Amino acid sequence: MTPAWPGSSLIAPCLLLLSLIVGIAGADSMEIHTGMDMFGNDYASEITIASANPADCAALCLADTQCKAATYMVPNGRYGPDAKCWLKNAVPAMTADSLCISWVKVAGMSACDSHFTEVDFSGTPVSGKNPLIVKFTGSSGSAWQWEFGDGGSSSEQNPVHTYSGPGTYSVTLTTKGWTTCSGDPPGDTKTQAGYITVTDSAVGTLSVASDPAGAAVSIDGQTIGITPINGKELREGVHTITLYVPGYELYSRDITISRTSPVQLQVTLTGTVVTTPSTGSIRATTNPEGADVTVDGTKSGTTPVTIADLSAGTHTVTITKGGYADYSTKVTVAGGQTVPLSVTLVRLPVTTATSSTQETNAEIPIPTVSRQSGFGTLNIRSTPEGAAITLDGDAIGKTPTVVRNVEAGTHTVVLNLAGYTPTIEDIAVSPGKTTDVNHDFAQGKKVPGFSAPAVIGAMVAVCCGLFGRKRG
Structure with missing residues (x-):
C-alpha cells in the first residue's frame, strides 16, 4: 500500500503478537509480522474488513493467486473507523508501524495465531448534573463488555449511557482480540475508579460578601470558604449559614436555597x-503589720488587707499605727486590676516622763503619738512618679507620699527611680508645718559614665554621717 505517511506522532498502541505464525487451511499459509507495514506493490487498496479481524485480510490474500503479501490496519487508524486491508503482487520492504499487521504468503506451513489489544477508553463528559448522558469510546478489538458502575452495561464498542442518579461511578471495559485458533480470543480489562461524577440537579446557588471581608462561612456546620464566595451550589431547601471574623459578633441565620x-x-x-x-482593688501591706487602712475617709481594715470593689479612679489611702508616723498617698485604680501598696512605717520618737512617786526618779519611755508642736509633715513627690523613698535610711514607700508626725529638724531624703540618677537631699522640717519635697528626675537622667557604686558610696556616707541622729 502507499498511504500518506503522517509521521511517528500518530503511532498508537496496537496488536501484540502471541504466536509468531498464522496458518490458514490449504497449501499456502501466511507468515505474520505484527507492528509492521509494507509500502507499495498494491493492486487492491483500502478493502474494508467489516469484522475488524486481521485473519480475514490474510484469507483474502490466500484466496488470490496474484497476492504475494498483505497489510492490515486496525480500526480508527489513519483511514477512518473501519479496519482496512491492502493486497500486494510483490513483497515490499518492511517498515515499523504499530497500527499495522503484515503477511507474506508462504507454502507448506500450518499453525494458528492470536492477538489482543491493550484496552483503553474515554467518556465525554465525565461530570455534570443529573441526568448525565455520557458517550464512551472503546479501543479496538473484536468484542467489548462495558460495566458503567450503576448496574448498566453494554457490548458496543462506543456506547452512549445515561446516569440517572447523583453519585460517583467507576467504569470498566473488557475487550477481546482476534484468533485463528479454536476457543475464545485473549481479552484485556481496564477500570477507572470514580471516573463519572453526577451531581444533584435539585440545587441552587449562594453568593456571600461581608464587611469586613475574609469571614469564615459555614453551611449547616460545615465550612465552605472565606468571603467573598460566588455561585456556591447547595441543595434546595433550608440551610443555616454562619459568618465569623475574630473581634466581631457571630452572624447566623437560616436561608432558603432554590x-x-x-x-x-x-x-x-x-x-x-x-x-x-468598673471596679478594682488595692492590696495594702505594711512593715510592721497591723496598721489601720482608711480609703477616702472610710476605715477599710488592718494590714495586710485587700480593699475590693473600689471604683476605677484615684483614691486617697491613709495608713495609721500607734507609735508610727501616719502615711497618706493617692492610688489610681483601674477596672479589673489589683494595685499593690507596700509601706514601711516610720517610728515616732520616744519621749520620757518622770514619775510623781517620790520613792523613785526612774525615767519610763512613753511612745508619743499625738501631733505635738515639735512635729511637721513631709509631702514628697517626683516627676515621674513611683520613685522609691528612703527617710533617714528607712524605706517608707514610693512617690507621691505624705508623711506626718515627722520630728522637727533636718532629715535626709533619698529618691531613687530606675533609669535616673538618685537624688539625696537634707530637708528641714518645721513644727506644725508641711514641707514639700518635689524632684524632677528629667534634670538628672542617667548618662554614659554614670557609676552606680559612686552613688551607693555617697548614700553610705550620708547614712554614716547621720548615725546617732534622733528622728521619728
Missing part, C-alpha cells in the same frame, strides 16, 4: 463590645 432564585447575601458584621470592669 434552583430558580440564586441567593445573594451582603453581611455587615458587628464589632465585639469589650466590657471593662
Whole structure:
C-alpha cells in the first residue's frame, strides 16, 4: 500500500503478537509480522474488513493467486473507523508501524495465531448534573463488555449511557482480540475508579460578601470558604449559614436555597463590645503589720488587707499605727486590676516622763503619738512618679507620699527611680508645718559614665554621717 505517511506522532498502541505464525487451511499459509507495514506493490487498496479481524485480510490474500503479501490496519487508524486491508503482487520492504499487521504468503506451513489489544477508553463528559448522558469510546478489538458502575452495561464498542442518579461511578471495559485458533480470543480489562461524577440537579446557588471581608462561612456546620464566595451550589431547601471574623459578633441565620432564585447575601458584621470592669482593688501591706487602712475617709481594715470593689479612679489611702508616723498617698485604680501598696512605717520618737512617786526618779519611755508642736509633715513627690523613698535610711514607700508626725529638724531624703540618677537631699522640717519635697528626675537622667557604686558610696556616707541622729 502507499498511504500518506503522517509521521511517528500518530503511532498508537496496537496488536501484540502471541504466536509468531498464522496458518490458514490449504497449501499456502501466511507468515505474520505484527507492528509492521509494507509500502507499495498494491493492486487492491483500502478493502474494508467489516469484522475488524486481521485473519480475514490474510484469507483474502490466500484466496488470490496474484497476492504475494498483505497489510492490515486496525480500526480508527489513519483511514477512518473501519479496519482496512491492502493486497500486494510483490513483497515490499518492511517498515515499523504499530497500527499495522503484515503477511507474506508462504507454502507448506500450518499453525494458528492470536492477538489482543491493550484496552483503553474515554467518556465525554465525565461530570455534570443529573441526568448525565455520557458517550464512551472503546479501543479496538473484536468484542467489548462495558460495566458503567450503576448496574448498566453494554457490548458496543462506543456506547452512549445515561446516569440517572447523583453519585460517583467507576467504569470498566473488557475487550477481546482476534484468533485463528479454536476457543475464545485473549481479552484485556481496564477500570477507572470514580471516573463519572453526577451531581444533584435539585440545587441552587449562594453568593456571600461581608464587611469586613475574609469571614469564615459555614453551611449547616460545615465550612465552605472565606468571603467573598460566588455561585456556591447547595441543595434546595433550608440551610443555616454562619459568618465569623475574630473581634466581631457571630452572624447566623437560616436561608432558603432554590434552583430558580440564586441567593445573594451582603453581611455587615458587628464589632465585639469589650466590657471593662468598673471596679478594682488595692492590696495594702505594711512593715510592721497591723496598721489601720482608711480609703477616702472610710476605715477599710488592718494590714495586710485587700480593699475590693473600689471604683476605677484615684483614691486617697491613709495608713495609721500607734507609735508610727501616719502615711497618706493617692492610688489610681483601674477596672479589673489589683494595685499593690507596700509601706514601711516610720517610728515616732520616744519621749520620757518622770514619775510623781517620790520613792523613785526612774525615767519610763512613753511612745508619743499625738501631733505635738515639735512635729511637721513631709509631702514628697517626683516627676515621674513611683520613685522609691528612703527617710533617714528607712524605706517608707514610693512617690507621691505624705508623711506626718515627722520630728522637727533636718532629715535626709533619698529618691531613687530606675533609669535616673538618685537624688539625696537634707530637708528641714518645721513644727506644725508641711514641707514639700518635689524632684524632677528629667534634670538628672542617667548618662554614659554614670557609676552606680559612686552613688551607693555617697548614700553610705550620708547614712554614716547621720548615725546617732534622733528622728521619728
